[in-house]
Amino acid sequence: MCEANVYLVDENGEKTLLLEAVDRIIPEGDNVFIENIFGERKTVAARILEMALVDHKVLLSKII
Amino acid sequence: MCEANVYLVDENGEKTLLLEAVDRIIPEGDNVFIENIFGERKTVAARILEMALVDHKVLLSKII
Numbered sequence: 001m002c003e004a005n006v007y008l009v010d011e012n013g014e015k016t017l018l019l020e021a022v023d024r025i026i027p028e029g030d031n032v033f034i035e036n037i038f039g040e041r042k043t044v045a046a047r048i049l050e051m052a053l054v055d056h057k058v059l060l061s062k063i064i
Numbered sequence: 065m066c067e068a069n070v071y072l073v074d075e076n077g078e079k080t081l082l083l084e085a086v087d088r089i090i091p092e093g094d095n096v097f098i099e100n101i102f103g104e105r106k107t108v109a110a111r112i113l114e115m116a117l118v119d120h121k122v123l124l125s126k127i128i
Contacts, residue, residue, distance in 0.1 A: 002066035002117050025115040037118065048112060051089040053066050054101065 003037050004056045009049060011064060018042060022058065030063055067101050068120045073113060075128060082106060086122065094127055 006022045007015040019042055024035040027048060035041045046060035070086045071079040083106055088099040091112060099105045110124035 002068075002120060004066075004117055023116060023118045025112075025117075027112050048089075048091050051115075052087060053068055053089075053117065054087045056066060 001037065002053070002056075004051070004053065004058045006034050006058045006060060008044060008046060008060050008062055010062050015059070018044065018060065025058065032060055065101065066117070066120075068115070068117065068122045070098050070122045070124060072108065072110060072124050072126055074126050079123070082108065082124065089122065096124055 003021040003023050005020050006018045008018045009015050019036050021036045022034050023037050026033045031043050032046045033043045045063040049059040049061040051058045067085040067087050069084050070082045072082045073079050083100050085100040086098050087101050090097040095107050096110050097107045109127045113123040113125040115122045
């Protein structure tokens with residue numbers, strides 16, 4: 001499977017795992033909607049910082 | 065491998081394949097930088113519309 005782990009990066013550059021095994025990522029204005037392969041969903045005030053798909057890693061930057 | 069195909073969606077909803085086997089995606093203001101596993105790079109005036117990683121599909125919306 002090719003899902004990714006989504007991390008939230010705070011203003012100090014600290015990464016926190018937000019959700020594992022994420023399949024869908026949809027930016028919606030100042031929010032990002034994510035859904036994983038288990039049907040868990042989260043919406044966070046953030047923007048997409050970087051995606052490294054081969055590393056299964058997506059970084060979101062927190063909007064303060 | 066878990067790279068994705070990146071498609072550009074125009075104002076009529078038409079999808080065009082922009083780059084295959086993309087590993088890295090980085091939004092940069094009104095542009096999106098993409099790089100595939102072969103080292104090919106593109107920067108397009110677009111925003112991320114939706115990512116469906118299990119389907120290996122990333123949609124970008126063209127900025128007109």
